[in-house]
Amino acid sequence: MNIAIIKYNAGNIMSVDYALQRLGIQAEVTSDKDKILSADKVIFPGVGEASTTMNFLRAENLDKLIESLKQPVLGICLGMQLMCSHSEEGNTPCLGIFDEKVKLFNPKPGEENITKVPHMGWNALHSLKSKLFDGLCGGDYVYFVHSFYAAVGSHTNAICDYILPFSAALKKNNFYATQFHPEKSGPVGARILQNFIEKC
Amino acid sequence: MLAKRIIPCLDVKNGMTVKGVNFVNIREVGDAVELGAEYARQGADELVFLDITASHEGRKTFVDLVKRIALNLNIPFTVGGGISDISDIEALLSAGADKVSINSAAIRNPNLIDQMAKNFGSQFVVVAIDAREENNTWTAYVNGGRIPTEKELFTWAKEAEARGAGEILFTSMNHDGTKNGFACNALAKLSESLSIPVIASGGAGNMEHFEEVFTKGKADAGLAASIFHYKEITVPQLKNYLNEKGINVRF
Numbered sequence: 461m462n463i464a465i466i467k468y469n470a471g472n473i474m475s476v477d478y479a480l481q482r483l484g485i486q487a488e489v490t491s492d493k494d495k496i497l498s499a500d501k502v503i504f505p506g507v508g509e510a511s512t513t514m515n516f517l518r519a520e521n522l523d524k525l526i527e528s529l530k531q532p533v534l535g536i537c538l539g540m541q542l543m544c545s546h547s548e549e550g551n552t553p554c555l556g557i558f559d560e561k562v563k564l565f566n567p568k569p570g571e572e573n574i575t576k577v578p579h580m581g582w583n584a585l586h587s588l589k590s591k592l593f594d595g596l597c598g599g600d601y602v603y604f605v606h607s608f609y610a611a612v613g614s615h616t617n618a619i620c621d622y623i624l625p626f627s628a629a630l631k632k633n634n635f636y637a638t639q640f641h642p643e644k645s646g647p648v649g650a651r652i653l654q655n656f657i658e659k660c
Numbered sequence: 661m662l663a664k665r666i667i668p669c670l671d672v673k674n675g676m677t678v679k680g681v682n683f684v685n686i687r688e689v690g691d692a693v694e695l696g697a698e699y700a701r702q703g704a705d706e707l708v709f710l711d712i713t714a715s716h717e718g719r720k721t722f723v724d725l726v727k728r729i730a731l732n733l734n735i736p737f738t739v740g741g742g743i744s745d746i747s748d749i750e751a752l753l754s755a756g757a758d759k760v761s762i763n764s765a766a767i768r769n770p771n772l773i774d775q776m777a778k779n780f781g782s783q784f785v786v787v788a789i790d791a792r793e794e795n796n797t798w799t800a801y802v803n804g805g806r807i808p809t810e811k812e813l814f815t816w817a818k819e820a821e822a823r824g825a826g827e828i829l830f831t832s833m834n835h836d837g838t839k840n841g842f843a844c845n846a847l848a849k850l851s852e853s854l855s856i857p858v859i860a861s862g863g864a865g866n867m868e869h870f871e872e873v874f875t876k877g878k879a880d881a882g883l884a885a886s887i888f889h890y891k892e893i894t895v896p897q898l899k900n901y902l903n904e905k906g907i908n909v910r911f
Contacts, residue, residue: 474730474754475730475756475758478730478731478756479734481731482731482732482734507780507781507783508780508781509781567855575855576854576855576856576857576880577855577856578782578783578826578856578857579662580783580826580827580857580880581662581663581665581705581706581857581880581881582662582663582705582910583661583662583663584661584663601663601911603735603736605783605826606783607782621661622662641736643734644734644735644736645734645735646734647734649734650734
């Protein structure tokens with residue numbers, strides 16, 4: 461199986477490759493359009509700022525490429541946010557694969573422990589749907605680091621509660637996405653990555 | 661609900677982890693990659709690796725070590741120690757570090773925080789502050805706690821946040837190595853004055869101290885070294901204890 465990890469101007473891309481290596485899965489980190497188009501599975505990871513990254517994707521024509529992919533695609537963290545319709549981070553239109561909009565967490569002062577932004581650390585998932593979560597039953601902890609979130613909408617496939625319920629995962633057709641980092645989420649995250657490779 | 665994090669800290673010298681008590685009397689305790697992976701298996705939520713090697717050769721070894729850690733570890737980790745410029749930081753990030761902590765360099769050149777946040781995002785930037793309380797004033801120190809500075813803990817932490825720090829790692833030099841508990845009053849004040857997470861460090865001696873640091877100290881994460889390295893407390897033991905006390909931890 462050919463697995464392509466899209467290489468672009470975002471951080472933490474190698475972490476996904478390392479996580480797959482720990483599962484004995486060989487992937488290629490590449491920005492080569494033909495390799496991405498012909499891969500059996502594509503992973504679109506990333507940590508960074510939305511508008512800067514969107515500008516980069518547009519300049520490289522990677523925006524059109526990602527939208528056009530027909531094989532299973534997994535967006536992670538910023539990858540997921542960029543697959544939404546719009547992000548408040550730099551007020552940028554995004555790829556529009558999912559209708560959901562990305563907003564800045566608005567902490568409620570005075571309420572203990574839910575006032576910190578970024579949402580950083582381990583939080584529990586619930587309302588799980590899709591094969592990505594096969595073998596998990598909700599209540600599983602995964603690792604998040606983000607200040608912006610996608611609201612709950614029709615494509616929501618997992619929910620996490622922080623300040624408010626938000627989309628921890630989205631799915632539409634062949635497009636899967638997680639706000640959390642499966643590559644950093646211990647055995648639960650490894651299971652999710654393995655599910656994407658083997659079952660999606 | 662967001663879980664409180666338990667973070668073992670590994671001081672690294674030439675690839676081996678060591679622990680200093682009150683910043684002196686250093687002794688070796690184990691291989692950094694093996695120890696890190698073992699903590700991850702036990703349920704540690706995150707790890708911090710601090711490079712205490714001074715030499716240039718040692719620094720290069722550390723970058724290689726960070727790559728080995730990234731390959732073997734399935735939880736997030738922060739690296740720090742002696743980091744002074746953007747090129748150091750880039751090397752550590754491309755080796756696979758999730759976060760980089762800066763301490764003395766941030767005090768000497770606060771712009772480094774802005775630069776890091778702009779280039780890599782706030783989530784990469786941990787500002788570590790070693791501070792000592794004297795006459796009711798918390799003073800930040802540099803060079804591994806050897807040199808006092810003009811910076812006062814709370815104003816400096818606020819400034820670091822404004823410049824783009826994603827987390828504050830506060831070590832109380834009064835408490836570090838004593839095993840008498842964390843600096844809960846200062847931690848609570850810090851946590852309430854900031855909107856970014858606070859990692860508490862210095863003073864952990866028993867499981868009650870962790871309960872206290874999350875309740876009274878309002879910390880988001882508790883960091884410790886020797887009690888884990890010498891197996892005085894194991895991570896699963898600690899998490900079970902905290903869970904029984906009604907503190908949300910991850911299993």
